[in-house]
Amino acid sequence: GAVVSQHPSWVICKSGTSVKIECRSLDFQATTMFWYRQFPKQSLMLMATSNEGSKATYEQGVEKDKFLINHASLTLSTLTVTSAHPEDSSFYICSAPPDRGDEQYFGPGTRLTVT
């Protein structure tokens, strides 16, 4: 199957700082990638859709100025959590479909802890 990577695997930052998380498709190109957030013992919630060549689209209730998404190339999307607060501590997972409507593959996730 296709491979999606994320970096870093985990990160600890201080409140008020910004953190960037990378999502890469390693063996295919993805014009669209997706960012999810998972709180402990909960399900995955879609945050936003990252579109190559255009602006990201955000789910209702997700602050676009706080969670900056940049689809830098056909294999890379980044999520920047700006002015992080402890309530932003969560597990962030990205996904990408190799082709439209195809099976989706998920990255290994990034565990963010804000102190």
Next chain:
Amino acid sequence: GIQVEQSPPDLILQEGANSTLRCNFSDSVNNLQWFHQNPWGQLINLFYIPSGTKQNGRLSATTVATERYSLLYISSSQTTDSGVYFCAVEHSGNNDMRFGAGTRLTVKP
């Protein structure tokens, strides 16, 4: 938006037992996938099954799209099967997957 309901929420089995996990969805779907989330959080693709039946070793899945449900069967369960199983569907045509709440499976030796 589309609703995805999984049952049961929790399941405890003795090693060797069989189990059936269910996923109901409220509208037509273009894609349905089953995942196993391992203790480190990685989602393992089990099945891509918008319709029909598939089998992979001790696991099999059936989706009846017209009746809006999917079943995941685990036979001869092993302790390594423990974890959370998620059903996710894509409905909008935009490839965005919506997840159910998951079934937490514990297999005891």
